[in-house]
Amino acid sequence: MFGSLKAGDKGKIIDISHVGHLVQRRLLDLGITEGSEVCVKCVMPFGGPIMIESCGQCVGIRRKEAVQIEVERI
Amino acid sequence: MEIALIGNPNTGKTSLFNNLTGSYEYVGNWSGVTVEKKVGVFKNNIGHLIDLPGVYTLNPLSKDEGVVTSFFLNESVDRLLNILDASQLERNLHLTLQLLEFEKPALIGLNMIDVANKRGIHIDASKLSGVLGVPVVPVVARSGKGCDKLVDVIATKSIQPTKKNLVYYGKDVEEAITALIAEIIGKTDHSARFLAIQYFEGNEYVQEYVNSIADSEKLKTISANLEIKLQEIYNSKSLANFIYLKRKEVIESIVADVARKSNSDIPLSEKIDSIVTNRILGMPIFLLLMYFMFMLTFDWLGTPLSDALDALLTGPVTVGFEKVLTAINASEFIHALIINGLVAGVGGVLVFVPQIFILFFFISLLEDSGYMARVALVMDRIMESVGLNGKAFIPMMIGFGCNVPGIMAARTIETSRERLLTILLTPLMSCSARLPVYALFVGAFFAGNKAFVVLSLYVLGIVVALILAKIFSSTILKSETSLFVIELPPYRLPQFQSLWRSTWDKGKGFVRKAGTFIFAGSVFIWLLSYAGPNGLNVDMDHSYLAAIGNAIAPIFAPIGFSTWQASASLITGFLAKEAIISTMNIIYFVPNDASLQGLLADYYTPLAAYSFMVFILLYIPCLATVATIYKETASKKWTAFSMIYAFAIAYVLSLIIYQGGRLFGLV
Amino acid sequence: MIASVLIGAAIFGYAIWHFVKFINKSKKGKCAACELKNSCSSQCGIPPKVK
Numbered sequence: 042m043f044g045s046l047k048a049g050d051k052g053k054i055i056d057i058s059h060v061g062h063l064v065q066r067r068l069l070d071l072g073i074t075e076g077s078e079v080c081v082k083c084v085m086p087f088g089g090p091i092m093i094e095s096c097g098q099c100v101g102i103r104r105k106e107a108v109q110i111e112v113e114r115i
Numbered sequence: 116m117e118i119a120l121i122g123n124p125n126t127g128k129t130s131l132f133n134n135l136t137g138s139y140e141y142v143g144n145w146s147g148v149t150v151e152k153k154v155g156v157f158k159n160n161i162g163h164l165i166d167l168p169g170v171y172t173l174n175p176l177s178k179d180e181g182v183v184t185s186f187f188l189n190e191s192v193d194r195l196l197n198i199l200d201a202s203q204l205e206r207n208l209h210l211t212l213q214l215l216e217f218e219k220p221a222l223i224g225l226n227m228i229d230v231a232n233k234r235g236i237h238i239d240a241s242k243l244s245g246v247l248g249v250p251v252v253p254v255v256a257r258s259g260k261g262c263d264k265l266v267d268v269i270a271t272k273s274i275q276p277t278k279k280n281l282v283y284y285g286k287d288v289e290e291a292i293t294a295l296i297a298e299i300i301g302k303t304d305h306s307a308r309f310l311a312i313q314y315f316e317g318n319e320y321v322q323e324y325v326n327s328i329a330d331s332e333k334l335k336t337i338s339a340n341l342e343i344k345l346q347e348i349y350n351s352k353s354l355a356n357f358i359y360l361k362r363k364e365v366i367e368s369i370v371a372d373v374a375r376k377s378n379s380d381i382p383l384s385e386k387i388d389s390i391v392t393n394r395i396l397g398m399p400i401f402l403l404l405m406y407f408m409f410m411l412t413f414d415w416l417g418t419p420l421s422d423a424l425d426a427l428l429t430g431p432v433t434v435g436f437e438k439v440l441t442a443i444n445a446s447e448f449i450h451a452l453i454i455n456g457l458v459a460g461v462g463g464v465l466v467f468v469p470q471i472f473i474l475f476f477f478i479s480l481l482e483d484s485g486y487m488a489r490v491a492l493v494m495d496r497i498m499e500s501v502g503l504n505g506k507a508f509i510p511m512m513i514g515f516g517c518n519v520p521g522i523m524a525a526r527t528i529e530t531s532r533e534r535l536l537t538i539l540l541t542p543l544m545s546c547s548a549r550l551p552v553y554a555l556f557v558g559a560f561f562a563g564n565k566a567f568v569v570l571s572l573y574v575l576g577i578v579v580a581l582i583l584a585k586i587f588s589s590t591i592l593k594s595e596t597s598l599f600v601i602e603l604p605p606y607r608l609p610q611f612q613s614l615w616r617s618t619w620d621k622g623k624g625f626v627r628k629a630g631t632f633i634f635a636g637s638v639f640i641w642l643l644s645y646a647g648p649n650g651l652n653v654d655m656d657h658s659y660l661a662a663i664g665n666a667i668a669p670i671f672a673p674i675g676f677s678t679w680q681a682s683a684s685l686i687t688g689f690l691a692k693e694a695i696i697s698t699m700n701i702i703y704f705v706p707n708d709a710s711l712q713g714l715l716a717d718y719y720t721p722l723a724a725y726s727f728m729v730f731i732l733l734y735i736p737c738l739a740t741v742a743t744i745y746k747e748t749a750s751k752k753w754t755a756f757s758m759i760y761a762f763a764i765a766y767v768l769s770l771i772i773y774q775g776g777r778l779f780g781l782v
Numbered sequence: 783m784i785a786s787v788l789i790g791a792a793i794f795g796y797a798i799w800h801f802v803k804f805i806n807k808s809k810k811g812k813c814a815a816c817e818l819k820n821s822c823s824s825q826c827g828i829p830p831k832v833k
Contacts, residue, residue, distance in 0.1 A: 058352065063176065063529060067600040069359065070171030072206040082388065086395065089496035090505065092388070092603065097234055098203055099388070099603035101492040103499070446786040452793060632804040638797035690808070738808040 043081075043091075043107040051080045052112035059109040064102070071100055079112070116162030117191065118269060121183065121214065122198035123207050124169030125604050127226045127256035131198060132166040134259045135266065146488070146602045150179040150526040152186060161270045165192070168526075171206070173213050174318040174355075178534070179526040184320040187217065188305070194269065195221040198256070201231035201238050204374060208366045209359075212282055213313075215247065218306040220275050222250045224265055229255055230605070235377040243373045247281070257610070280308070284361045287348065291315070291341040295334060302328040314338065316355045387606050388489070397493040405573070408477045409566040412470050413554065418565065420469035421554065428462040429710075448651070452641060455704045460637025463700030463711070464629045464693050467551040472622045474547055478516045479617040483609040487512065491601055501581045502588025504528070504599035507537040511580065514544030515573070516621055518740040521546075522747055532594045536587055538747055539757050540580040542736035545573050547625065548692035552731050555696060559712035560721040568725075572732050579733065579764060628693065636687060636694050641701050655702065674730065674769040675723030688731065690738050695731065720782045726773040733765035 046052055054077050057065055068074065073095050082092040082099060090101045120128050124146035136155030146169060153166040167186060168179040175181040186192075197214055199207040214221055225240055244251035250268050254261035283289065295311040303310065313321040315338055325334060342354045351357040390396065411417065436458060440450050481487050487509055495505030506528055514521030518541055525537040545553075553572060557565040588594075643660040647653035655661060656679075663686070664679025671677050671685075680702045687694040703714050719727065735758050736744070745754040 061596070061598070063596065063598045064600055066176060067529070067598065070176075070206075070209075071600070071602060072203075072209075074359075083393070085397065085493065085496060087496050090492055090599065092492060096203070096205065098206075099605075101488075101495070101505070101599070101601040101603055103495065103599050443785045444783075445789065446783065449786045449789050452790070457793070631800040635797035635799075635801040635804065638793060639801070690804075738805070742809050 043110045043112050046081045046112065046114070048081055048083050050114065051078065052114050053078050054110060055113050056111040059111075060106050064106050068100070068102070071098065072096060073100065078115070116193045117165060118157075118162055118194045118196055119165045119167060119186070119192045120196050120198065121167050121210070122169060122226075123171055123200060123203070123210060124602065126169065126198045126200040126203075126207065128169060128198050129166055131224060131226065131254065131256040131262070132164060134256060134262045136164055146527070146604070148482075150182070150523050152182055157266070159266065159270070161266070162193070164196075170210065172210060173313060174316050175320065177527055177529040181320065184318065188320060188324050191304075192219065195219050196224060196265075196269065197221060198224045198226050201225050201228045201253075202234055202236055204231075204236075204238065205366055205370055208369065209362055211247070212362050212365065213309075215249070215281055216306065216309045216312060218279075218309065222252065222265075222268055223247070224256075224261075225251055225253045226256050228253050237375045237377070239373045239375075243369070246369050246372060257613075282362055282365045284312075284358060287341065287344055288315070288358070288361070291337055294337050298329045298333055298337075299325060312358065315341065316358055388603075397489075401490060401493060406566070406570060408474070409570045409573070411477075412473045412550075413557070413566045413569050417470035417473050418554070418558070421466050424469065425466045425710075428458065428466060432462070433458055448645075451645060451652075452638070456637050456641030456645075456701060457634065459700040459704050460640065460697035461629055461634050464551060464633050464697050465626070467554055467696070468622070468626060470554055471547050471550060471625050472618060474550065475516055475621040476614070476618045478512070479614050479621070480609060481512065483607075483614060483617065485604045485606040488601055488603045492603065495599055497581065498584075499597070499599070501585040502592075502597070503533055503536060503584050504597055506599065506601055507533060507540075510537050510541050511544045511577070514541040514546060516547055517624070518542050518544065518546045518736060519743045522740065522743045525747070529598045530594070530596050532588075532592050533597065535748060535753065536584055536592055538744055539587070539753065539760075540584055542740050542744075542757065542761060543576045543580040543583070543733060545576045545732050546692065548737070549731055551693060551696040553728055555699070555712065556715070556719075556724045556728055559715045560719070560724045572728055575729065575768075576732055579768070583760070583764065625693070628691065632691055633693055633697050636690065637697050637701060640683075640687060640694075640698050644701060660702070671730075673774070674766065675726040675773040676719065676730075678718055680718065681727065685730075685734070688737070689735055692731070692737050722773060722776045722781045725776075726769045729772055730765050730769045733761055733768060735762050 043052070054073070054075050057068065057075055060068075073079065073093075077095050080094045082094050084091045084104075088104050090103050091107050092099055092101050093107075094100075120132055122128050125148075129149050132153070132155060135157060137158045149166060149168045151168065155164050155166070156162075157164055165186075167183045170180045170183045173184055173187065175184050195214055195217070197211050199211065211223065223243070225238065225243070228238065231238065240251045240253050252261060252265045252268055254265055256262070284292070292308060292311045292315075295314060296307040299310060300307050310321055310325055314325055314334065325331075338354065345351045345354060345357050349357065351360075390400070393400075433454065436453055437450075440453065445453075481490070490512065491505040491508050493505075494508040498505050498507055507525070509527070510521045510524040512521075513524050521541045521544060522538050525534050525541065528534040528537055550569075553569045557568050561568045640660065643663070644655050644658045645652060647658040648662070649657060660683050661679045664681075664683035666682075667686075668677050668679050668682045671682060680699070683702065684695045684698040687698045700711060703711050703718075715724070735741075741754060741758060744757050745751070748754060
């Protein structure tokens with residue numbers, strides 16, 4: 042689960058289908074989908090968004106969507 | 116010849132547009148700077164260049180992306196100029212493959228090769244050109260390197276794509292494509308294959324278009340059957356996803372072929388990011404930056420410059436005009452018109468040019484450096500709690516310069532509810548035209564802590580916007596869906612030249628307005644103050660302007676400023692907020708050394724002055740803003756609402772501040 | 783005297799011209815204020831329907 046990753050951790054996305062349709066589409070546009078390797082850059086306080094990096098680009102997504110993405114730690 | 120510029124967001128399309136057309140359009144370092152279509156003429160006159168908003172795919176999610184799709188469907192274009200970000204080749208090629216399916220002559224500008232090289236990515240442009248079957252020209256749009264070559268290729272080469280059907284979508288999909296093509300062939304000028312694939316991908320714009328020319332039921336059946344088939348055979352999630360994966364396969368093989376990766380050092384971005392988006396320091400750093408900006412604008416640099424300009428205008432310039440007028444023996448009427456009307460009215464606004472330019476410089480710096488998207492990220496938690504998302508903060512920041520582009524910037528927000536909410540609330544952001552009012556009043560009443568008082572007004576605007584967002588989103592604009600995914604561009608060191616250009620570009624509007632509308636307004640305001648029911652050159656308290664002001668003045672008595680002067684300036688402020696200051700300069704015109712600031716103390720108490728500033732901050736948006744709200748919402752109801760709620764909230768807050776302050780013994 | 787009349791006429795003429803221009807421009811919103819409006823064919827023509 043994304044929720045368990047901390048800043049600096051790396052992971053590989055296994056399942057993204059539980060996330061809302063719009064968010065899924067947008068992440069897909071940015072090239073982030075099942076199989077993508079991501080790295081958590083930072084986590085905002087008070088349940089704020091998290092910043093992830095994939096293929097050299099940084100993307101901000103909300104925590105509640107992030108926890109619905111299943112990742113496997115690598 | 117019509118050439119369309121198209122590419123992913125923040126790949127430098129507008130920079131290239133400026134380079135190729137010699138014009139100057141708004142550029143910045145975040146996704147979604149360009150939200151509408153813009154047309155320019157090529158430097159060497161070979162045709163028109165059309166700048167489109169950035170898109171990841173032709174299947175739109177937000178309104179600015181819809182601009183691109185409807186452009187493709189409804190307008191004719193001769194050539195496509197696709198800009199690729201070399202450092203993000205995989206992602207960028209998804210759009211390229213869709214464009215090539217459109218089967219129009221195309222060429223590729225491979226931008227940001229310098230950034231890519233720094234990251235250790237080397238791309239073989241000629242190989243890429245060979246694989247895709249279209250010319251590929253490496254460029255650096257920011258510096259203009261390679262642009263001449265690009266123009267040569269556009270102008271001379273025949274660039275009909277040499278390869279067709281770059282992506283083979285598999286037997287089942289291809290069969291369905293053929294079936295759908297059979298339904299629409301001959302009924303449209305567009306590539307039927309392109310329409311078929313976009314239809315299957317669920318592109319609403321294309322579906323609507325295709326349904327209008329063919330039997331929609333039949334098409335639906337083809338698509339539904341295909342989806343079921345794919346699910347059975349390949350266990351695919353959806354038709355759109357299947358198509359995406361097929362494209363991805365092709366892209367991976369292309370990239371493996373043309374790109375070479377080597378080791379690179381950690382980009383500067385990540386080091387800065389670890390500080391500015393730090394979990395604890397992020398918000399304080401943002402507030403500190405804002406405070407620094409206001410100190411510089413109002414205390415350290417801006418005010419001394421404005422004072423010097425003021426001394427120049429009231430001193431040598433006025434004396435000069437007087438001399439000329441005496442020399443040509445001008446009548447008393449003309450003398451008063453020029454000195455009391457124009458010099459006071461136009462000069463009174465021009466005095467604030469230094470402060471406005473400093474503010475614009477900072478806004479440009481924020482936009483150009485890449486910090487803007489970080490602010491959106493840092494702000495998202497707060498915005499989410501009021502029913503908005505962090506992206507809505509970008510239009511609001513732009514609104515600090517001018518509300519009109521701020522409202523336009525709301526187009527990048529994906530959900531219509533959040534977009535409408537952002538449009539309604541952006542006018543509460545204190546635009547640069549309101550700044551002279553604060554500068555004047557803080558100078559007169561709060562000389563000790565100018566920057567702090569002004570900052571309090573800006574923050575008040577934001578806080579009111581957030582509270583109203585909460586109220587609106589839990590009452591009239593209720594909805595569950597909210598979307599926040601934001602691309603954070605790498606930081607880049609802003610070039611002084613481009614920074615200066617965008618500062619000047621924003622600031623020149625203010626100067627131009629002073630010479631045109633404020634000039635005209637000053638003439639009419641002066642005339643209204645010079646003439647009265649009893650003839651010309653009346654005492655100002657008996658002028659037409661006083662009569663108009665007096666008619667509505669009683670409304671403002673409970674909030675601290677019942678003078679006709681205040682009411683009259685509020686009326687002119689609806690046309691343009693700068694007009695408030697020129698009206699006041701004309702009304703309170705003092706021929707001697709006494710300054711307007713000194714004179715204001717006779718008419719306002721400090722408490723009333725603060726109440727007045729709050730009222731100016733929030734009351735009805737200016738005419739141009741109202742017109743833009745109407746244009747963007749296409750709704751008379753919401754436009755009227757934006758004016759009425761702003762007036763109501765301004766009145767209520769000023770009332771609380773003034774009456775509350777008096778209760779606590781403030782004056 | 784002639785100078786006064788000339789200056790007065792020039793100022794009022796300029797003022798009326800710009801006043802009318804400004805009101806027209808503001809009412810149209812962003813498009814009219816755009817420097818490319820003569821060559822721009824879109825007229826901000828975006829279909830209102832986007833989800």
